[in-house]
Amino acid sequence: MKRGLPPQHQDFSAWYNDIVYQADLADLSPVRGSMVIRPYGYALWENIQAALDKMFKATGHQNLYFPMLIPMSFFEREKKHVEGFSPELAVVTHAGGKELEEPLAIRPTSETIIGEMYSKWVQSYRDLPLLYNQWCNVVRWELRTRPFLRTTEFLWQEGHTAHATAEEAMAETLQMVDVYAEFAERYAAIPAVKGEKTAGERFAGALRTYTIEAMMRDTKALQSGTSHYLGENFARAFNITFNDVNNQQAYAHTTSWGLSTRIIGAIIMAHGDDKGLILPPKLAPYQVVIVPIYRRDDTEAQQRVLGAVSALAEEFHSAGVRVKIDNRDQSPGWKFNEWELKGVPIRLELGPKDLAAGQAVIANRLQAGKETVPLAGVVTLIGQRLTQFHHDLYARALAFRETHSAVVKDYPSFQRQVEMGWAYVTHCGEPACEAAIQEDTKATPRCIPFEGPAAESGCVRCGKVSGYPRQVIFAKAY
Ligand SMILES: [Zn+2]
Numbered sequence: 196m197k198r199g200l201p202p203q204h205q206d207f208s209a210w211y212n213d214i215v216y217q218a219d220l221a222d223l224s225p226v227r228g229s230m231v232i233r234p235y236g237y238a239l240w241e242n243i244q245a246a247l248d249k250m251f252k253a254t255g256h257q258n259l260y261f262p263m264l265i266p267m268s269f270f271e272r273e274k275k276h277v278e279g280f281s282p283e284l285a286v287v288t289h290a291g292g293k294e295l296e297e298p299l300a301i302r303p304t305s306e307t308i309i310g311e312m313y314s315k316w317v318q319s320y321r322d323l324p325l326l327y328n329q330w331c332n333v334v335r336w337e338l339r340t341r342p343f344l345r346t347t348e349f350l351w352q353e354g355h356t357a358h359a360t361a362e363e364a365m366a367e368t369l370q371m372v373d374v375y376a377e378f379a380e381r382y383a384a385i386p387a388v389k390g391e392k393t394a395g396e397r398f399a400g401a402l403r404t405y406t407i408e409a410m411m412r413d414t415k416a417l418q419s420g421t422s423h424y425l426g427e428n429f430a431r432a433f434n435i436t437f438n439d440v441n442n443q444q445a446y447a448h449t450t451s452w453g454l455s456t457r458i459i460g461a462i463i464m465a466h467g468d469d470k471g472l473i474l475p476p477k478l479a480p481y482q483v484v485i486v487p488i489y490r491r492d493d494t495e496a497q498q499r500v501l502g503a504v505s506a507l508a509e510e511f512h513s514a515g516v517r518v519k520i521d522n523r524d525q526s527p528g529w530k531f532n533e534w535e536l537k538g539v540p541i542r543l544e545l546g547p548k549d550l551a552a553g554q555a556v557i558a559n560r561l562q563a564g565k566e567t568v569p570l571a572g573v574v575t576l577i578g579q580r581l582t583q584f585h586h587d588l589y590a591r592a593l594a595f596r597e598t599h600s601a602v603v604k605d606y607p608s609f610q611r612q613v614e615m616g617w618a619y620v621t622h623c624g625e626p627a628c629e630a631a632i633q634e635d636t637k638a639t640p641r642c643i644p645f646e647g648p649a650a651e652s653g654c655v656r657c658g659k660v661s662g663y664p665r666q667v668i669f670a671k672a673y
């Protein structure tokens with residue numbers, strides 16, 4: 196296998212593709228546009244899932260599961276939804292050797308089939324709210340695909356809730372964008388900007404879409420999780436009605452929210468460097484890798500080192516640290532490169548001389564050089580280093596974003612800024628003006644951030660009055 200990556204600044208896109216395959220995160224599948232997630236990538240996903248699942252449950256949600264096949268007619272019931280998703284639908288027309296009476300779509304998202312069932316489950320205000328989530332795969336027939344960022348089949352979670360009032364549903368929608376931002380910060384070490392999408396970027400069928408946006412190390416934006424207030428749109432399409440406290444019939448207000456394996460792309464591109472991945476410790480499949488060092492012909496030293504290494508690994512296990520012993524028949528240098536490429540936060544090396552001196556050598560993926568530390572108390576020390584690693588990684592990403600974001604006031608400065616990062620600008624909010632900006636610069640409105648500078652007098656491109664209370668972030672995006 197080829198080892199070594201092209202430098203990020205030379206070809207970020209090639210760097211990204213190479214790292215996905217060389218770090219054993221994923222592989223190409225025989226079906227164009229879909230990918231195989233390999234054990235190292237899947238372990239990362241499992242850690243993401245576990246953290247989010249805990250957060251969903253702590254906010255009162257339960258998991259359930261819906262089938263992946265959805266009657267085509269369901270999509271026709273919500274006009275904007277069908278317009279939005281038709282071009283991406285994969286449809287089953289034949290099964291059991293016969294043509295089906297009604298074709299079945301493979302879910303691109305499940306609002307429709309869930310709406311159908313919610314109409315059966317909701318009769319009275321006493322049945323509300325429904326706070327459900329499912330972990331599943333979806334299929335969207337994308338033309339241009341890239342591993343984790345855009346694939347025809349991907350893994351995600353989709354939350355679907357139904358509420359008695361608009362206020363409750365809006366509170367849920369905003370709560371979930373907070374949950375995503377908190378996950379990004381506390382687990383992925385990614386500073387995310389929370390905000391609302393402009394009308395042109397809304398989910399098909401939603402009244403409001405909220406997003407978390409993160410800056411990648413090529414300064415492009417990546418939408419990393421979205422939460423939608425659907426109003427009564429799906430309740431009307433699927434007849435989700437209930438008798439309210441006054442015994443009047445009313446439509447439920449629904450929400451949906453999702454985060455996908457795309458977040459793995461965000462982790463790769465928000466943190467990685469020329470040597471490879473840098474994984475946030477709370478999500479890394481291995482937080483510590485131990486490389487035992489000995490000469491293969493010295494069996495006595497080998498036994499001593501391996502004995503000490505497995506005792507140490509036991510201690511890490513007991514302390515709740517994910518640890519891996521790399522005792523493969525490869526040179527230490529080869530292993531160091533491999534674990535740097537795979538982004539393991541801390542590497543610990545232990546040889547016979549270290550053992551005799553009661554010390555170990557540790558290397559931190561965020562720092563150059565190595566450090567010799569006493570073996571006694573090394574597990575506690577590394578626990579502290581992992582906590583520090585998370586903070587340093589977050590601070591590094593935040594500093595990068597701040598350095599590459601600027602408020603700009605005129606169109607020439609705007610055009611320069613979106614070549615170097617994110618631009619905060621006053622915008623009129625008109626779709627035609629958004630389209631003209633995209634045509635000129637390839638930048639799109641990422642969101643109207645919840646917190647940020649207030650809008651000023653005129654739109655950066657057309658001079659018309661601002662469409663929003665605050666300035667809009669424009670950037671090139673994945
Ligand atoms: Zn404008």
